[in-house]
Amino acid sequence: MSSLRPILIEGFTSEEILAFPDDYVDGNVLTGQPVVFRAGSARILGTFRRTPSRITVELAQIDGGGEGVLPTLWLLAERYAKRRGFAEVEWIVHAVSCARPNLKLRRVLERRGFQIRTLDGVSKVYYRLREYDRTA
Numbered sequence: 001m002s003s004l005r006p007i008l009i010e011g012f013t014s015e016e017i018l019a020f021p022d023d024y025v026d027g028n029v030l031t032g033q034p035v036v037f038r039a040g041s042a043r044i045l046g047t048f049r050r051t052p053s054r055i056t057v058e059l060a061q062i063d064g065g066g067e068g069v070l071p072t073l074w075l076l077a078e079r080y081a082k083r084r085g086f087a088e089v090e091w092i093v094h095a096v097s098c099a100r101p102n103l104k105l106r107r108v109l110e111r112r113g114f115q116i117r118t119l120d121g122v123s124k125v126y127y128r129l130r131e132y133d134r135t136a
Contacts, residue, residue: 007040007072014076022084030055042069055081058092062105070108082132092119093126 006013029035032049042065047058057077062069074091081089095105096116109126117127 007068009039009072009076010037014072014079017076018079018083025080026050034060039065039069039073040067041065044069050086053086054088054090055086056090056092058094060094062095062102066104070105074112078130087132089130089132091126091128091130094123095126096124 009017030048030050032047034045034047036043036045038044043063044059044065045061047056047060049056049058055077057073077089077091091114093109093114095102095109106126109128112128114126114128116124119125119127
């Protein structure tokens with residue numbers, strides 16, 4: 001019997017990240033500043049920011065992966081948003097016009113309801129806005 005190993009994000013499990021103090025996450029993760037991080041076997045360039053009602057996850061580049069990194073990030077962001085009482089998680093993934101397109105990534109995004117949208121009148125991205133009932 002084989003057990004699946006959790007995908008680590010910078011060496012931490014999703015459970016460990018969810019246990020970080022809110023002020024640590026606000027001051028070190030949800031800053032809106034670009035960050036390169038490792039999730040599983042992938043190196044990812046992205047930004048994470050917040051407003052009073054929304055967390056925005058913007059992924060500019062994903063090198064490697066394939067073992068379920070995006071679904072892991074998706075679930076982590078959802079769980080964090082719900083725990084903190086955010087109404088929305090906005091996803092922006094710059095994977096529409098890559099020099100070396102990842103067809104598997106595109107299929108995963110499309111299955112999760114992402115749509116191609118023109119952002120700021122210039123850049124085409126995969127976009128998804130996930131809304132939550134804050135009273136649930």
